[in-house]
Amino acid sequence: MKNNLYNMRCLDIYLSGLSKEQYDNIKHEIDPSKMKRGPLVSWDIFMDSYQKKIRDARKSSEIKQVYALAEKFRWRNDLKLAFKEYEYEALVITDLNQKIIWLNDGFTKMTGYSKNFAINKSPKFLHGENTSLEAKLRFREKIAQNKPFKEIIINYKKDRTAYNCEIKVIPLFNDNTTHYLAFEQKVR
Structure with a gap:
């Protein structure tokens, strides 16, 4: 199940980066009835997590400087x-x-x-x-x-x-x- 969700997320990311022409060329290969949908992982969710990691790393660096x-x-x-x-x-x-x-x-x-x-x-x-x-x-x-x-x-x-x-x-x-x-x- 986890692997399938991972593959779906990868497919979502891949498809979102295609032009209309590129999508039209491959859409016949995609059969939605065979796909189990999981939650859509969006760029916003990724960026929120990424920004939090950056803030945490910055804070950790500041604390180390104060400790020094x-x-x-x-x-x-x-x-x-x-x-x-x-x-x-x-x-x-x-x-x-x-x-x-x-x-x-x-x-x-x-x-x-x-x-x-x-x-x-x-x-x-x-x-x-x-x-x-x-x-x-x-x-x-x-x-x-x-x-x-x-x-x-x-x-x-x-x-x-x-x-x-x-x-x-x-x-x-x-x-x-x-x-x-x-x-x-x-x-x-």
């Missing part, structure tokens, strides 16, 4: 747990002066700013006219407390479109805090 930095700076955080618990579009690592030292491709996709532009800048460049002073003050206070926290702040893309950004920040430490890791995603 963790090894370099001897961070003792449980990063496996953090990546398991927190969803994100963008990952941003800053130093103690809040200068960006590393970010993922999701940051560019979410904000429109290139990695090269953002490196060595403070994430404050994403703020704009509707970024509330209260949210900025809460952010500073929470950073000073040196504990993990979550904040929602209005940021601006490169094209100056505002968006609500949920940011989960984790202080990264060895003997002392050396950096901060932010898990960021757009929220409504």
Whole structure:
């Protein structure tokens, strides 16, 4: 049965790639009464699966890059747990002066700013006219407390479109805090 479904899928793919003239030349060889139809496998289904594999591979690569930095700076955080618990579009690592030292491709996709532009800048460049002073003050206070926290702040893309950004920040430490890791995603 599985083999027959596989053959049908292959036939579907093959036939979909033929021109009308090519199909007309072989249609007499196809006897639908002898074929058992299974679910049609479409290109959309394949592409959804393929895109998921690409996203998973990209995420795995990003996590490996963060682990490499963790090894370099001897961070003792449980990063496996953090990546398991927190969803994100963008990952941003800053130093103690809040200068960006590393970010993922999701940051560019979410904000429109290139990695090269953002490196060595403070994430404050994403703020704009509707970024509330209260949210900025809460952010500073929470950073000073040196504990993990979550904040929602209005940021601006490169094209100056505002968006609500949920940011989960984790202080990264060895003997002392050396950096901060932010898990960021757009929220409504």
